[in-house]
Amino acid sequence: MSQLLRVQNFTVSSDGIGAGEEQTLERPFGHVDPGGLFTWAGATASWPNRTDPGGSRGLDDYFTRDFAHNIGAEIMGRNKFGPQRGPWRDHEWRGWWGDEPPFHTPVFVMTHHERPSFTLSDTTFHFVGGDPATVLDQAREAAQGKDVRLGGGVTTIREFLDADLVDTMHVAVAPVRFGSGLRLWDSPDDLHDRFHHEAVPSPSGVTHHLFWRK
Amino acid sequence: MSQLLRVQNFTVSSDGIGAGEEQTLERPFGHVDPGGLFTWAGATASWPNRTDPGGSRGLDDYFTRDFAHNIGAEIMGRNKFGPQRGPWRDHEWRGWWGDEPPFHTPVFVMTHHERPSFTLSDTTFHFVGGDPATVLDQAREAAQGKDVRLGGGVTTIREFLDADLVDTMHVAVAPVRFGSGLRLWDSPDDLHDRFHHEAVPSPSGVTHHLFWRK
Numbered sequence: 001m002s003q004l005l006r007v008q009n010f011t012v013s014s015d016g017i018g019a020g021e022e023q024t025l026e027r028p029f030g031h032v033d034p035g036g037l038f039t040w041a042g043a044t045a046s047w048p049n050r051t052d053p054g055g056s057r058g059l060d061d062y063f064t065r066d067f068a069h070n071i072g073a074e075i076m077g078r079n080k081f082g083p084q085r086g087p088w089r090d091h092e093w094r095g096w097w098g099d100e101p102p103f104h105t106p107v108f109v110m111t112h113h114e115r116p117s118f119t120l121s122d123t124t125f126h127f128v129g130g131d132p133a134t135v136l137d138q139a140r141e142a143a144q145g146k147d148v149r150l151g152g153g154v155t156t157i158r159e160f161l162d163a164d165l166v167d168t169m170h171v172a173v174a175p176v177r178f179g180s181g182l183r184l185w186d187s188p189d190d191l192h193d194r195f196h197h198e199a200v201p202s203p204s205g206v207t208h209h210l211f212w213r214k
Numbered sequence: 215m216s217q218l219l220r221v222q223n224f225t226v227s228s229d230g231i232g233a234g235e236e237q238t239l240e241r242p243f244g245h246v247d248p249g250g251l252f253t254w255a256g257a258t259a260s261w262p263n264r265t266d267p268g269g270s271r272g273l274d275d276y277f278t279r280d281f282a283h284n285i286g287a288e289i290m291g292r293n294k295f296g297p298q299r300g301p302w303r304d305h306e307w308r309g310w311w312g313d314e315p316p317f318h319t320p321v322f323v324m325t326h327h328e329r330p331s332f333t334l335s336d337t338t339f340h341f342v343g344g345d346p347a348t349v350l351d352q353a354r355e356a357a358q359g360k361d362v363r364l365g366g367g368v369t370t371i372r373e374f375l376d377a378d379l380v381d382t383m384h385v386a387v388a389p390v391r392f393g394s395g396l397r398l399w400d401s402p403d404d405l406h407d408r409f410h411h412e413a414v415p416s417p418s419g420v421t422h423h424l425f426w427r428k
Binding site (some may be wrong): 045056057058059062063065066069168196198200202203208210212 | 259270271272273276277279280283382410412414416417422424426
Protein backbone atom coordinates (compact mmCIF):
# COMPACT_ATOMS: atom_id res chain seq x y z
CA MET A 1 0.00 0.00 0.00
CA SER A 2 1.69 3.16 -1.13
CA GLN A 3 -0.41 5.90 0.47
CA LEU A 4 -1.52 5.32 4.04
CA LEU A 5 -4.30 7.00 5.95
CA ARG A 6 -2.71 7.76 9.31
CA VAL A 7 -4.09 9.09 12.59
CA GLN A 8 -1.19 10.86 14.32
CA ASN A 9 -0.91 12.23 17.85
CA PHE A 10 -4.63 12.17 18.50
CA THR A 11 -5.05 12.53 22.25
CA VAL A 12 -7.84 11.34 24.49
CA SER A 13 -8.42 11.16 28.23
CA SER A 14 -8.00 7.95 30.19
CA ASP A 15 -11.75 7.43 29.74
CA GLY A 16 -11.41 7.74 25.96
CA ILE A 17 -12.75 11.27 25.50
CA GLY A 18 -11.23 13.59 22.88
CA ALA A 19 -13.36 16.70 23.34
CA GLY A 20 -16.26 18.00 25.37
CA GLU A 21 -19.77 18.88 24.32
CA GLU A 22 -21.18 22.38 23.78
CA GLN A 23 -18.38 23.53 21.50
CA THR A 24 -18.28 27.33 21.03
CA LEU A 25 -16.00 29.84 19.32
CA GLU A 26 -14.34 30.53 22.65
CA ARG A 27 -14.15 26.87 23.71
CA PRO A 28 -13.10 24.62 20.82
CA PHE A 29 -13.06 21.67 23.24
CA GLY A 30 -16.46 22.48 24.74
CA HIS A 31 -16.90 21.81 28.42
CA VAL A 32 -13.54 20.07 28.94
CA ASP A 33 -10.22 21.80 29.58
CA PRO A 34 -7.91 20.51 26.82
CA GLY A 35 -4.72 21.62 28.61
CA GLY A 36 -4.24 18.28 30.31
CA LEU A 37 -4.55 16.45 27.01
CA PHE A 38 -1.59 18.15 25.33
CA THR A 39 0.90 18.65 28.16
CA TRP A 40 2.93 15.70 26.87
CA ALA A 41 3.35 17.23 23.40
CA GLY A 42 3.97 20.77 24.63
CA ALA A 43 6.88 19.56 26.75
CA THR A 44 8.82 18.20 23.77
CA ALA A 45 11.61 19.91 21.84
CA SER A 46 9.80 19.45 18.52
CA TRP A 47 6.49 21.03 19.59
CA PRO A 48 5.82 23.55 16.78
CA ASN A 49 4.48 26.26 19.10
CA ARG A 50 7.46 26.12 21.46
CA THR A 51 8.71 29.62 22.24
CA ASP A 52 11.71 28.80 24.45
CA PRO A 53 14.58 26.48 23.56
CA GLY A 54 14.85 23.18 25.35
CA GLY A 55 12.15 20.58 25.79
CA SER A 56 12.33 16.81 26.05
CA ARG A 57 13.97 14.74 23.33
CA GLY A 58 12.73 11.48 24.77
CA LEU A 59 10.01 9.15 23.54
CA ASP A 60 7.25 11.78 23.28
CA ASP A 61 9.46 13.85 20.99
CA TYR A 62 9.53 11.03 18.42
CA PHE A 63 5.78 11.38 18.15
CA THR A 64 5.68 15.17 17.89
CA ARG A 65 8.36 15.20 15.20
CA ASP A 66 6.72 12.40 13.23
CA PHE A 67 3.50 14.44 12.93
CA ALA A 68 4.26 15.86 9.49
CA HIS A 69 6.63 13.14 8.27
CA ASN A 70 5.63 12.05 4.72
CA ILE A 71 2.18 13.64 5.11
CA GLY A 72 0.79 15.28 1.97
CA ALA A 73 -2.75 16.20 3.05
CA GLU A 74 -5.05 16.23 6.08
CA ILE A 75 -8.71 15.35 6.44
CA MET A 76 -10.62 16.90 9.34
CA GLY A 77 -14.18 17.09 10.51
CA ARG A 78 -15.99 20.40 10.40
CA ASN A 79 -15.78 20.81 14.18
CA LYS A 80 -11.99 20.78 14.04
CA PHE A 81 -12.25 23.78 11.72
CA GLY A 82 -14.84 25.80 13.62
CA PRO A 83 -17.96 25.69 15.80
CA GLN A 84 -20.48 26.67 13.12
CA ARG A 85 -23.32 24.33 12.27
CA GLY A 86 -25.50 24.35 9.15
CA PRO A 87 -24.92 26.68 6.17
CA TRP A 88 -21.97 29.09 6.45
CA ARG A 89 -23.30 32.50 7.45
CA ASP A 90 -20.16 34.30 6.31
CA HIS A 91 -16.68 33.49 5.06
CA GLU A 92 -14.85 36.06 7.14
CA TRP A 93 -13.88 33.82 10.00
CA ARG A 94 -11.28 31.39 8.70
CA GLY A 95 -10.96 28.70 11.35
CA TRP A 96 -9.30 28.18 14.69
CA TRP A 97 -5.84 27.75 13.26
CA GLY A 98 -4.59 31.32 12.89
CA ASP A 99 -2.64 32.86 10.03
CA GLU A 100 0.01 30.12 10.15
CA PRO A 101 -1.92 26.85 10.43
CA PRO A 102 0.22 23.90 11.55
CA PHE A 103 -0.73 21.68 8.60
CA HIS A 104 1.43 23.00 5.71
CA THR A 105 -0.53 20.88 3.20
CA PRO A 106 -3.97 20.86 1.63
CA VAL A 107 -6.65 20.26 4.30
CA PHE A 108 -10.02 18.73 3.45
CA VAL A 109 -12.77 19.88 5.82
CA MET A 110 -15.76 17.56 5.71
CA THR A 111 -19.05 19.47 5.52
CA HIS A 112 -22.40 19.21 3.77
CA HIS A 113 -22.27 22.96 3.10
CA GLU A 114 -20.28 24.43 0.22
CA ARG A 115 -17.67 27.08 0.75
CA PRO A 116 -14.84 28.33 -1.50
CA SER A 117 -11.32 27.08 -0.80
CA PHE A 118 -8.84 29.54 0.68
CA THR A 119 -5.15 29.58 1.58
CA LEU A 120 -3.47 30.72 4.78
CA SER A 121 0.32 30.64 4.59
CA ASP A 122 1.17 27.20 3.14
CA THR A 123 -2.12 25.53 4.13
CA THR A 124 -5.10 25.45 1.76
CA PHE A 125 -8.51 24.57 3.18
CA HIS A 126 -10.98 22.80 0.90
CA PHE A 127 -14.58 22.15 1.98
CA VAL A 128 -15.88 18.85 0.72
CA GLY A 129 -18.99 16.74 0.95
CA GLY A 130 -19.37 13.05 0.23
CA ASP A 131 -18.68 9.89 2.14
CA PRO A 132 -15.30 9.07 3.73
CA ALA A 133 -14.08 7.02 0.75
CA THR A 134 -14.79 9.88 -1.65
CA VAL A 135 -13.07 12.43 0.56
CA LEU A 136 -10.10 10.12 0.99
CA ASP A 137 -9.76 9.80 -2.79
CA GLN A 138 -9.58 13.58 -3.10
CA ALA A 139 -7.06 13.87 -0.29
CA ARG A 140 -4.89 11.10 -1.73
CA GLU A 141 -4.75 12.84 -5.06
CA ALA A 142 -3.78 16.14 -3.41
CA ALA A 143 -1.11 14.36 -1.33
CA GLN A 144 0.83 13.50 -4.49
CA GLY A 145 2.05 10.11 -3.36
CA LYS A 146 2.52 10.98 0.30
CA ASP A 147 0.33 9.72 3.13
CA VAL A 148 -2.87 11.38 4.32
CA ARG A 149 -3.34 12.32 7.96
CA LEU A 150 -6.78 11.89 9.49
CA GLY A 151 -6.86 14.80 11.91
CA GLY A 152 -10.03 14.12 13.87
CA GLY A 153 -12.06 14.85 15.82
CA VAL A 154 -13.56 11.82 17.44
CA THR A 155 -16.63 11.66 15.21
CA THR A 156 -14.55 11.83 12.04
CA ILE A 157 -12.11 9.16 13.19
CA ARG A 158 -14.97 6.85 14.13
CA GLU A 159 -16.56 7.40 10.76
CA PHE A 160 -13.36 6.39 8.92
CA LEU A 161 -12.83 3.42 11.26
CA ASP A 162 -16.39 2.27 10.56
CA ALA A 163 -15.65 2.50 6.82
CA ASP A 164 -12.43 0.48 7.41
CA LEU A 165 -10.28 3.14 5.76
CA VAL A 166 -7.70 3.76 8.52
CA ASP A 167 -4.29 2.11 7.97
CA THR A 168 -2.34 3.23 11.06
CA MET A 169 -3.38 5.05 14.20
CA HIS A 170 -1.46 6.64 17.02
CA VAL A 171 -3.57 7.70 19.98
CA ALA A 172 -1.98 9.16 23.10
CA VAL A 173 -3.97 8.51 26.27
CA ALA A 174 -3.37 11.30 28.77
CA PRO A 175 -3.60 10.86 32.54
CA VAL A 176 -6.73 12.99 32.89
CA ARG A 177 -10.34 11.88 33.25
CA PHE A 178 -13.27 13.81 31.80
CA GLY A 179 -16.31 11.69 32.68
CA SER A 180 -18.39 12.87 29.72
CA GLY A 181 -17.82 14.16 26.20
CA LEU A 182 -17.09 12.82 22.74
CA ARG A 183 -15.75 9.33 23.18
CA LEU A 184 -13.33 7.61 20.79
CA TRP A 185 -13.62 4.19 22.41
CA ASP A 186 -14.60 2.33 25.53
CA SER A 187 -11.18 0.67 25.42
CA PRO A 188 -8.34 0.47 22.89
CA ASP A 189 -8.99 -3.27 22.89
CA ASP A 190 -12.17 -2.54 20.88
CA LEU A 191 -9.96 -2.46 17.78
CA HIS A 192 -8.22 -5.81 18.23
CA ASP A 193 -10.30 -7.55 15.62
CA ARG A 194 -8.79 -5.50 12.80
CA PHE A 195 -5.54 -4.01 14.10
CA HIS A 196 -2.26 -4.98 15.65
CA HIS A 197 -1.89 -2.96 18.84
CA GLU A 198 1.04 -1.88 20.96
CA ALA A 199 0.63 0.13 24.17
CA VAL A 200 3.79 2.03 25.07
CA PRO A 201 3.86 3.90 28.41
CA SER A 202 5.91 7.10 28.31
CA PRO A 203 7.78 8.50 31.32
CA SER A 204 5.64 11.65 30.89
CA GLY A 205 2.54 9.81 32.05
CA VAL A 206 0.79 9.35 28.71
CA THR A 207 0.50 5.94 27.07
CA HIS A 208 1.01 5.80 23.33
CA HIS A 209 -1.31 3.34 21.59
CA LEU A 210 -0.14 2.25 18.15
CA PHE A 211 -2.39 0.40 15.73
CA TRP A 212 -1.78 -0.96 12.28
CA ARG A 213 -3.87 -3.18 10.05
CA LYS A 214 -3.77 -6.93 10.42
CA MET B 215 21.06 24.76 19.05
CA SER B 216 20.22 24.57 15.39
CA GLN B 217 22.29 21.60 14.17
CA LEU B 218 22.35 18.57 16.43
CA LEU B 219 24.82 15.71 16.43
CA ARG B 220 22.58 12.65 16.75
CA VAL B 221 23.27 8.96 17.28
CA GLN B 222 20.35 7.07 15.73
CA ASN B 223 19.39 3.40 15.92
CA PHE B 224 22.81 2.28 17.15
CA THR B 225 22.31 -1.22 18.50
CA VAL B 226 24.26 -3.06 21.17
CA SER B 227 23.86 -6.35 23.01
CA SER B 228 22.48 -6.55 26.54
CA ASP B 229 26.08 -6.47 27.74
CA GLY B 230 26.75 -3.26 25.81
CA ILE B 231 28.70 -4.67 22.87
CA GLY B 232 28.25 -3.20 19.38
CA ALA B 233 30.67 -5.35 17.38
CA GLY B 234 33.12 -8.17 17.78
CA GLU B 235 36.86 -8.19 17.45
CA GLU B 236 38.90 -9.52 14.51
CA GLN B 237 36.95 -7.61 11.87
CA THR B 238 37.55 -8.91 8.33
CA LEU B 239 36.18 -8.23 4.87
CA GLU B 240 33.89 -11.21 5.23
CA ARG B 241 32.89 -10.45 8.81
CA PRO B 242 32.22 -6.72 9.33
CA PHE B 243 31.15 -7.49 12.90
CA GLY B 244 34.15 -9.68 13.66
CA HIS B 245 33.57 -12.68 15.87
CA VAL B 246 29.96 -11.83 16.76
CA ASP B 247 26.89 -12.66 14.69
CA PRO B 248 25.15 -9.31 14.12
CA GLY B 249 21.84 -10.90 13.11
CA GLY B 250 20.44 -10.78 16.62
CA LEU B 251 21.27 -7.09 16.91
CA PHE B 252 19.11 -5.95 14.02
CA THR B 253 16.12 -8.29 14.11
CA TRP B 254 14.04 -5.49 15.67
CA ALA B 255 14.74 -3.08 12.79
CA GLY B 256 14.39 -5.68 10.03
CA ALA B 257 10.89 -6.54 11.24
CA THR B 258 9.56 -3.01 10.73
CA ALA B 259 7.62 -1.67 7.75
CA SER B 260 10.11 1.17 7.23
CA TRP B 261 13.26 -0.98 7.11
CA PRO B 262 14.96 0.22 3.90
CA ASN B 263 16.08 -3.26 2.82
CA ARG B 264 12.64 -4.80 3.17
CA THR B 265 11.79 -6.90 0.14
CA ASP B 266 8.26 -8.01 1.02
CA PRO B 267 5.36 -5.74 1.97
CA GLY B 268 4.17 -5.78 5.54
CA GLY B 269 6.24 -5.36 8.66
CA SER B 270 5.42 -3.84 12.02
CA ARG B 271 4.21 -0.26 12.30
CA GLY B 272 4.52 -0.22 16.06
CA LEU B 273 7.08 1.49 18.28
CA ASP B 274 10.18 0.11 16.54
CA ASP B 275 8.96 1.50 13.24
CA TYR B 276 9.09 5.05 14.62
CA PHE B 277 12.80 4.55 15.13
CA THR B 278 13.55 3.06 11.74
CA ARG B 279 11.64 5.79 9.94
CA ASP B 280 13.27 8.56 11.98
CA PHE B 281 16.74 7.39 10.88
CA ALA B 282 17.09 9.88 8.02
CA HIS B 283 14.71 12.56 9.31
CA ASN B 284 16.38 16.00 9.06
CA ILE B 285 19.84 14.42 8.66
CA GLY B 286 22.19 16.20 6.26
CA ALA B 287 25.46 14.30 6.78
CA GLU B 288 26.91 11.26 8.57
CA ILE B 289 30.18 10.78 10.40
CA MET B 290 31.52 7.24 10.70
CA GLY B 291 34.68 5.60 11.92
CA ARG B 292 36.93 3.90 9.41
CA ASN B 293 35.85 0.44 10.57
CA LYS B 294 32.27 1.16 9.60
CA PHE B 295 33.55 1.78 6.07
CA GLY B 296 35.87 -1.20 5.74
CA PRO B 297 38.28 -3.54 7.50
CA GLN B 298 41.53 -2.02 6.17
CA ARG B 299 44.08 -0.63 8.61
CA GLY B 300 46.94 1.76 7.83
CA PRO B 301 47.48 3.37 4.41
CA TRP B 302 44.97 2.48 1.67
CA ARG B 303 46.52 -0.15 -0.59
CA ASP B 304 44.05 0.49 -3.40
CA HIS B 305 40.92 2.50 -4.07
CA GLU B 306 39.05 -0.23 -5.92
CA TRP B 307 37.08 -1.56 -3.00
CA ARG B 308 34.55 1.11 -2.06
CA GLY B 309 33.15 0.06 1.29
CA TRP B 310 30.66 -2.38 2.72
CA TRP B 311 27.64 -0.39 1.63
CA GLY B 312 27.08 -1.51 -1.95
CA ASP B 313 26.16 0.59 -4.96
CA GLU B 314 23.18 2.15 -3.17
CA PRO B 315 24.45 3.09 0.28
CA PRO B 316 21.67 3.78 2.80
CA PHE B 317 22.97 7.23 3.78
CA HIS B 318 21.81 9.50 0.89
CA THR B 319 24.01 12.37 2.18
CA PRO B 320 27.69 13.22 2.39
CA VAL B 321 29.49 10.75 4.70
CA PHE B 322 32.69 11.66 6.52
CA VAL B 323 34.90 8.64 7.17
CA MET B 324 37.45 9.34 9.90
CA THR B 325 40.93 8.13 8.96
CA HIS B 326 44.52 9.27 9.30
CA HIS B 327 45.13 8.18 5.71
CA GLU B 328 44.15 10.33 2.75
CA ARG B 329 41.96 9.05 -0.01
CA PRO B 330 39.99 10.88 -2.73
CA SER B 331 36.26 11.38 -2.23
CA PHE B 332 33.89 9.34 -4.39
CA THR B 333 30.15 9.11 -4.97
CA LEU B 334 27.92 6.03 -5.06
CA SER B 335 24.33 6.81 -6.01
CA ASP B 336 23.35 9.81 -3.81
CA THR B 337 26.00 9.19 -1.12
CA THR B 338 29.43 10.85 -1.29
CA PHE B 339 32.20 9.47 0.92
CA HIS B 340 34.87 11.91 2.15
CA PHE B 341 37.95 10.70 4.05
CA VAL B 342 38.98 13.11 6.75
CA GLY B 343 41.61 13.39 9.47
CA GLY B 344 41.57 15.66 12.49
CA ASP B 345 39.95 15.52 15.89
CA PRO B 346 36.21 15.01 16.41
CA ALA B 347 35.45 18.74 16.69
CA THR B 348 37.16 19.44 13.35
CA VAL B 349 35.36 16.61 11.60
CA LEU B 350 32.05 17.74 13.09
CA ASP B 351 32.61 21.25 11.72
CA GLN B 352 33.11 19.83 8.22
CA ALA B 353 30.03 17.62 8.50
CA ARG B 354 27.88 20.49 9.80
CA GLU B 355 28.84 22.64 6.86
CA ALA B 356 28.03 19.82 4.43
CA ALA B 357 24.70 19.22 6.18
CA GLN B 358 23.48 22.68 5.16
CA GLY B 359 21.52 23.43 8.30
CA LYS B 360 20.30 19.91 8.92
CA ASP B 361 21.49 17.65 11.73
CA VAL B 362 24.51 15.35 11.57
CA ARG B 363 24.21 11.66 12.35
CA LEU B 364 27.05 9.99 14.21
CA GLY B 365 26.97 6.54 12.69
CA GLY B 366 29.42 4.66 14.88
CA GLY B 367 31.01 2.26 15.55
CA VAL B 368 31.54 2.00 19.24
CA THR B 369 35.01 3.57 19.22
CA THR B 370 33.84 6.59 17.26
CA ILE B 371 30.81 7.17 19.46
CA ARG B 372 32.94 6.96 22.59
CA GLU B 373 35.40 9.44 21.11
CA PHE B 374 32.63 11.98 20.44
CA LEU B 375 31.09 11.37 23.88
CA ASP B 376 34.48 11.97 25.48
CA ALA B 377 34.74 15.25 23.56
CA ASP B 378 31.21 16.14 24.76
CA LEU B 379 29.96 16.70 21.21
CA VAL B 380 26.91 14.40 21.18
CA ASP B 381 23.54 16.14 21.54
CA THR B 382 21.09 13.25 21.35
CA MET B 383 21.58 9.50 21.31
CA HIS B 384 19.28 6.60 20.61
CA VAL B 385 20.74 3.19 21.43
CA ALA B 386 18.67 0.03 21.05
CA VAL B 387 19.68 -2.74 23.43
CA ALA B 388 18.93 -6.12 21.87
CA PRO B 389 18.12 -9.26 23.86
CA VAL B 390 21.37 -11.02 22.92
CA ARG B 391 24.56 -11.38 24.94
CA PHE B 392 28.03 -11.43 23.38
CA GLY B 393 30.38 -11.70 26.35
CA SER B 394 33.28 -9.97 24.62
CA GLY B 395 33.83 -7.39 21.89
CA LEU B 396 33.77 -3.62 21.44
CA ARG B 397 31.82 -2.24 24.35
CA LEU B 398 29.83 1.01 24.27
CA TRP B 399 29.19 1.12 28.00
CA ASP B 400 29.08 -0.92 31.17
CA SER B 401 25.60 0.44 31.73
CA PRO B 402 23.48 3.20 30.16
CA ASP B 403 23.51 4.81 33.60
CA ASP B 404 27.16 5.76 32.91
CA LEU B 405 25.83 8.77 31.01
CA HIS B 406 23.53 10.17 33.68
CA ASP B 407 25.90 12.94 34.67
CA ARG B 408 25.46 14.71 31.35
CA PHE B 409 22.28 13.38 29.76
CA HIS B 410 18.61 12.98 30.44
CA HIS B 411 17.77 9.32 29.90
CA GLU B 412 14.61 7.41 29.10
CA ALA B 413 14.52 3.62 28.76
CA VAL B 414 11.56 2.43 26.68
CA PRO B 415 10.95 -1.32 26.40
CA SER B 416 9.51 -2.38 23.06
CA PRO B 417 7.18 -5.37 22.59
CA SER B 418 9.83 -6.75 20.19
CA GLY B 419 12.23 -7.40 23.06
CA VAL B 420 14.66 -4.53 22.52
CA THR B 421 14.82 -1.60 24.90
CA HIS B 422 15.23 1.83 23.34
CA HIS B 423 17.50 4.11 25.35
CA LEU B 424 17.06 7.80 24.59
CA PHE B 425 19.53 10.42 25.78
CA TRP B 426 19.58 14.17 25.39
CA ARG B 427 21.78 16.82 26.94
CA LYS B 428 21.01 18.21 30.37
